[in-house]
Amino acid sequence: MQIRKGEADEGVRRGPGGPPHVKEGMSTSNPDLVGNKHGGPETTGPSNFVREIIIEDLKTNKFGGKVHTRFPPEPNGYLHIGHAKSINLNFGLAEEFGGQCNLRFDDTNPSKEETEYVDSIIQDVRWLGGDWENRLYYASDYFDQLCDWAVQLIQAGKAYVCDLTAEQVREYRGTLTEPGRESPWRNRTVEENLALFERMKAGEFPDGSRTLRAKVDMASPNLNMRDPVMYRILHAEHHRTGNKWCIYPMYDFAHGQSDSIERVTHSICTLEFEDHRPLYDWYLDQLGVYHPQQIEFDRLNLTYTLLSKRKLLTLVQEGRVKGWDDPRMPTITGIRRRGYTPEAIRNFCRAIGVSKTNGILELGLLEHYVREDLNKRAPRVMGVLRPLRVVIDNYPENQVEEMEAVNNPEDAAAGTRKVPFSRVLYIEQDDFREDPPKQYFRLSPGREVRLRYGYFITCTHAVKDPGTGEITEIHCTYDPATHGGNAPDGRKVKSTIHWVSAAHAVDAEVRLYDNLFSVENPNDVPEGKDFTVNLNPGSLEIVSGAKIEPSLRGAAPGSRYQFERLGYFAVDPDSIAEKLVFNRTVALRDTWAKIEKTQRGKG
Numbered sequence: 001m002q003i004r005k006g007e008a009d010e011g012v013r014r015g016p017g018g019p020p021h022v023k024e025g026m027s028t029s030n031p032d033l034v035g036n037k038h039g040g041p042e043t044t045g046p047s048n049f050v051r052e053i054i055i056e057d058l059k060t061n062k063f064g065g066k067v068h069t070r071f072p073p074e075p076n077g078y079l080h081i082g083h084a085k086s087i088n089l090n091f092g093l094a095e096e097f098g099g100q101c102n103l104r105f106d107d108t109n110p111s112k113e114e115t116e117y118v119d120s121i122i123q124d125v126r127w128l129g130g131d132w133e134n135r136l137y138y139a140s141d142y143f144d145q146l147c148d149w150a151v152q153l154i155q156a157g158k159a160y161v162c163d164l165t166a167e168q169v170r171e172y173r174g175t176l177t178e179p180g181r182e183s184p185w186r187n188r189t190v191e192e193n194l195a196l197f198e199r200m201k202a203g204e205f206p207d208g209s210r211t212l213r214a215k216v217d218m219a220s221p222n223l224n225m226r227d228p229v230m231y232r233i234l235h236a237e238h239h240r241t242g243n244k245w246c247i248y249p250m251y252d253f254a255h256g257q258s259d260s261i262e263r264v265t266h267s268i269c270t271l272e273f274e275d276h277r278p279l280y281d282w283y284l285d286q287l288g289v290y291h292p293q294q295i296e297f298d299r300l301n302l303t304y305t306l307l308s309k310r311k312l313l314t315l316v317q318e319g320r321v322k323g324w325d326d327p328r329m330p331t332i333t334g335i336r337r338r339g340y341t342p343e344a345i346r347n348f349c350r351a352i353g354v355s356k357t358n359g360i361l362e363l364g365l366l367e368h369y370v371r372e373d374l375n376k377r378a379p380r381v382m383g384v385l386r387p388l389r390v391v392i393d394n395y396p397e398n399q400v401e402e403m404e405a406v407n408n409p410e411d412a413a414a415g416t417r418k419v420p421f422s423r424v425l426y427i428e429q430d431d432f433r434e435d436p437p438k439q440y441f442r443l444s445p446g447r448e449v450r451l452r453y454g455y456f457i458t459c460t461h462a463v464k465d466p467g468t469g470e471i472t473e474i475h476c477t478y479d480p481a482t483h484g485g486n487a488p489d490g491r492k493v494k495s496t497i498h499w500v501s502a503a504h505a506v507d508a509e510v511r512l513y514d515n516l517f518s519v520e521n522p523n524d525v526p527e528g529k530d531f532t533v534n535l536n537p538g539s540l541e542i543v544s545g546a547k548i549e550p551s552l553r554g555a556a557p558g559s560r561y562q563f564e565r566l567g568y569f570a571v572d573p574d575s576i577a578e579k580l581v582f583n584r585t586v587a588l589r590d591t592w593a594k595i596e597k598t599q600r601g602k603g
């Protein structure tokens with residue numbers, strides 16, 4: 001079944017309407033996402049070729065029946081939703097097969113790494129449900145062992161100290177079509193190499209003046225095999241080892257061996273490391289140590305989103321967003337603040353599965369899983385974003401009734417609450433039109449509507465500011481027989497709107513978010529410009545005068561609600577006692593906006 005773009009914001013449609021939404025051309029092996037002859041998603045788990053490999057390895061007893069994975073972030077930025085895919089895969093597979101998953105920091109580059117990032121990563125992995133028990137490791141824990149292994153390779157004639165500069169190394173490496181040239185230092189004696197490496201380690205040489213390189217094959221079609229650098233000189237303080245080292249191992253020389261030390265069975269990483277696998281294997285084979293299996297899967301990419309720590313750092317450093325936890329950011333800390341749940345992210349990751357080809361998924365697909373989860377768990381409340389004063393002229397002054405409201409129609413156990421009703425209310429400005437267009441069924445002069453959990457009201461007239469002509473309040477009458485929202489005579493109204501009692505409402509600021517970038521592929525930039533030209537200037541809208549029902553007074557930061565008819569909202573930590581601040585996590589489907597759009601399209 002073809003899944004069309006543009007359905008993504010519409011939330012789920014089950015049954016004959018079809019499956020959730022996958023961007024055209026994206027690769028997925030997940031039957032949940034490609035529809036089936038019954039017209040609805042399959043209930044069987046998504047296909048996952050990594051799982052198939054593990055099942056096969058368990059059958060053949062390849063790793064003694066063990067499954068041991070790891071999630072290996074470099075602490076050079078905050079984690080994003082792409083990392084969540086890897087976390088879910090690594091921790092999820094370990095859990096599924098009764099195995100273990102380590103959290104290991106790949107901290108081999110002291111110049112870009114900071115403990116702030118380490119702390120945030122630990123918090124984020126835990127929040128996503130990753131449990132590494134007592135297995136929190138750092139590649140820097142292995143620096144001594146790695147150095148010993150480097151010496152072992154030198155002694156075996158498999159590594160040499162090279163005096164070429166970084167630029168020369170590049171030059172000698174050759175290209176995809178031309179073989180490389182051997183370094184003039186390639187044939188130093190073992191003794192000379194041992195002595196020079198010792199002096200590198202002792203800090204006798206300046207940064208970049210020498211490297212330790214593996215002696216592999218300068219003619220290899222794989223550039224990674226053309227005598228890759230194992231160690232470089234860098235006089236930099238490391239966040240864990242301080243000034244102990246002035247030589248640091250390269251990623252490729254550290255990663256496989258770290259996996260080996262930790263007895264990882266399946267070293268799962270993204271596709272860009274496929275070309276590194278021969279080197280991963282080479283080091284382990286030359287060292288003659290325990291050998292995990294590297295397996296590569298597709299990176300997560302989402303429309304309107306950048307998933308690159310470096311670019312996200314640019315946004316933070318240039319002040320384009322308020323920080324790593326800005327709710328517009330695709331970082332775990334950002335989407336947490338925005339109100340996404342770990343369960344929604346897990347469901348999303350499980351549903352998209354993994355494959356061997358990179359593609360781009362609709363951002364709307366992620367939002368779909370957020371809506372689906374919040375629908376089950378978020379209590380319903382009433383909040384008015386842009387208040388319009390309503391006076392119910394025939395309602396007794398000073399009377400307050402406590403109306404009974406259902407907390408969550410999806411969850412009977414959530415119970416009910418009381419919402420005060422009085423003579424002066426607020427409704428949404430959008431829910432009143434003096435001159436209602438066709439198909440507009442909300443309040444207008446002479447029209448009767450239902451106030452949710454309240455009464456039927458009929459609008460009598462609007463009052464305007466004589467200066468500006470702006471509507472300042474509207475007047476209505478109510479039908480006392482419709483208490484709770486139903487008419488005993490069975491008459492129907494076409495619309496139900498939400499409201500809050502003016503005297504009881506809590507003030508709130510509401511932050512509405514749109515995509516951070518205004519184009520599907522933010523990396524698609526004109527010559528000479530950078531990705532920031534694609535930032536969406538309307539990605540944040542602050543609504544400052546919102547009025548919320550009083551049950552939310554004192555709501556804790558992080559708590560999530562559905563504002564009826566408007567969307568899901570989470571309490572922001574910026575909230576203070578006098579003023580709550582809400583982030584809109586994701587909007588509900590707005591049928592009227594859709595009609596209007598279609599009408600505009602026709603006109």
Ligand code: ATP
Nearest residue numbers: 072073074082083085086269270299300307308309
């Ligand atoms: P970035 O490109 O954002 O800087 P990275 O790959 O450099 O990410 P690491 O800290 O090295 O970040 O990543 C840790 C793990 O997460 C790696 O195994 C990496 O393959 C995986 N990972 C990173 N980005 C994604 C993504 N978009 N989708 C799936 N896995 C990812």
Ligand code: MG
Nearest residue numbers: 073074106251
């Ligand atoms: Mg990386």
